[in-house]
Amino acid sequence: MIILTQILIAFVAxxxxxxxxxxxxxxxxxxxxxxxxxxxxxxxxxxxxxxNQGLYNGFLAAGLLWSIFIGDLRWSRNVxxxxxxxxxxxxxxxxxxxxxxxxxxQALPALVAMALVLMME
Numbered sequence: 001m002i003i004l005t006q007i008l009i010a011f012v013a014x015x016x017x018x019x020x021x022x023x024x025x026x027x028x029x030x031x032x033x034x035x036x037x038x039x040x041x042x043x044x045x046x047x048x049x050x051x052n053q054g055l056y057n058g059f060l061a062a063g064l065l066w067s068i069f070i071g072d073l074r075w076s077r078n079v080x081x082x083x084x085x086x087x088x089x090x091x092x093x094x095x096x097x098x099x100x101x102x103x104x105x106q107a108l109p110a111l112v113a114m115a116l117v118l119m120m121e
Contacts, residue, residue, distance in 0.1 A: 005116040006068050009080055012087060012109050013068075016061035023054030037099075060087055077117055084114045 022030040027050040028043045060083055067080035091107025 001116070002120060005080075005113065005120055008109065008113040008116060009064050009068055009084070012084065012113055013061040013064035015106070015109065016057040016064070016087070019057040020054040020061065023050040023057065025054075027051065027054075060090075073120070077120060080117050081114060084110045084117065088114065 022034060027047050031050060032038075032040060032043055063079065063083035064087075067076050067083060070076035070079060087110040088107045091102055091105075091110060094106060095101075095103035
């Protein structure tokens with residue numbers, strides 16, 4: 001169960017590393033393909049805003065990866081729950097304000113991982 005939980009936490013972390021990549025380094029290219037409803041002429045002017053958002057996704061990924069390598073099970077669990085909660089809140093907010101798809105891509109995997117973490121007792 002612990003290994004499955006860590007795999008899912010790592011999956012959520014890798015998703016956020018991908019978000020970091022396209023928001024910080026590929027906003028004007030890959031970002032256009034991902035956010036098709038966003039007006040094409042706004043990608044260049046919003047490049048710095050997207051990079052800032054990507055940086056935060058990197059922090060979430062770092063926290064999730066850190067939780068996997070903490071030796072103390074209680075601390076590992078608490079750190080994982082904190083960062084998975086942050087991801088879930090961000091995913092729900094994104095679903096409410098930007099696109100319903102964000103819930104399924106971001107919040108749902110974090111919620112499943114949180115359920116597994118909570119079952120680890």
